[in-house]
Amino acid sequence: MGKLNFLLAEDYIKPKIYFRSKTSENSIHFSKDNKNNFSGLDHLSQMLLSSSGFVINAFQVDYYQLLPKLIIETLSTNQIHKKLYIVGPELSLSIIKRGLKTNYDKHFYNFQYLGIEEDQDDLFNHCISLLKEGHIVYVLPEASFHWKPSHLRENQYTVIPLCSSFLSQTANVPVLTTSLNDDSKIVVFEPNHPNDYKGCINKCIEQQCNSIYQLLKS
Numbered sequence: 001m002g003k004l005n006f007l008l009a010e011d012y013i014k015p016k017i018y019f020r021s022k023t024s025e026n027s028i029h030f031s032k033d034n035k036n037n038f039s040g041l042d043h044l045s046q047m048l049l050s051s052s053g054f055v056i057n058a059f060q061v062d063y064y065q066l067l068p069k070l071i072i073e074t075l076s077t078n079q080i081h082k083k084l085y086i087v088g089p090e091l092s093l094s095i096i097k098r099g100l101k102t103n104y105d106k107h108f109y110n111f112q113y114l115g116i117e118e119d120q121d122d123l124f125n126h127c128i129s130l131l132k133e134g135h136i137v138y139v140l141p142e143a144s145f146h147w148k149p150s151h152l153r154e155n156q157y158t159v160i161p162l163c164s165s166f167l168s169q170t171a172n173v174p175v176l177t178t179s180l181n182d183d184s185k186i187v188v189f190e191p192n193h194p195n196d197y198k199g200c201i202n203k204c205i206e207q208q209c210n211s212i213y214q215l216l217k218s
Contacts, residue, residue, distance in 0.1 A: 028078055037066055040188035043176060044071075047191055048080055053131035053173045054191070056138040057164040059216060060180040065096055065109075067178065067186055068138060072109050085112040085130055087123070087147065088140030116147040124149040124167070131171040139164050155202050157209075165208040168194045169201050177212050189215050 028045040035041065047054045048071070058067070071084050086096065093113045100106045114123060114137075127137045139147070147163045155161075168175045174191035181187050192211055197204040 028074055030074075034070060037185060038070070038188060039181065039185045040190070043190050044074075044188045047174065047176060048074055048078070048082065051134055053082070053134045053171065054136060055131065055164045055167050055173060055175045056136060057144065057162065057175050057177045057212065058139060058141050059144070059178065060186070061141055062186065065099060067188075068096075068111060069109055071136065071138075072111070076108070081134075083112055083130075083135045084138055085114050085127070085135060086138045086140065087114045087116060087127065088143045089146070090115045090117055092140050092142050116143050120147060121149050123147070124163070124170075127167055128171045131167065131173045137167060152205075157202070157206055159206055159209045159213065161205055162209050162212065165205045165212065166201075168192070168208060169197075169204050175208070175212065177215050179216055 027042065028048060030038075030041050030045075038044075056067070062068070068084060068086060074080070075082055075084070086093065088096075093115060096111065097113070100109055114126070116123065131137055144162055144164065145160060148161075149163065149166065152161045152163065152166055164175050167173070172194055174193045176191055177189045179187050179189070192208060192215075194204065194208065196211075197207040199207070
C-alpha cells in the first residue's frame, strides 16, 4: 500500500500530464504547404479562434484566392462558426466566382460576396452588423481605396483613409493587414486593434491608416 500511496501522490503533484497545454488548445495546426505559402499564420489563428469579428485588409491581389480558401478550410476543419464575406467590385467578385470551377469548389468554398457598387453606406452598415456578430470581412485591394461611405467622403484626412480602418473603429474589431513578401509568401501581420488609438473617430482612422501603411513599408 505504501508504494501505491506514493504513486498516487506523485500523480497528484504532477497533474499536467492529464491536460493539454494551453498553447495546443489556443492555436490551429497548419500544414507544411500552408506554412510554405504564408507567413504570420499564428496571427490568423489567433483571430479565427477569437469570438470577435475582424477585418482583413488585402493589399496584394491574391489571384488564386489562397488566403480566402485557407480561411474556409480552417473554419470547416476546426468547426469555427464564422463566415467569410468578400467585399469588392462586381468584376473582381465575378472573377473569383469563375475561379471556383467544380461543383465541389462552389459548394465547399462558400464565400459570401458583397459588391461595392451597392449603396456604400448600406454596405458599410451591413458589414458593421456582420463584424459585431463575429464574422470576417475580407476587403479586396480593389475595394480598399474605392469603397468610401459618406463619412470618409465628407471629412478631410492627411492620409488616404481606408474603409477597413473605419470599419475597425466603428465596430471595435481588429484589422489583419496582408501583403506579399519577396519570396511570394502571403504575409499576415499582427492584428491592428482600434483601442490602440486615441481621439475622435477621424483622428483614430488617420492614426490606424498610418500604422497600416507603416506595416507595408517594413
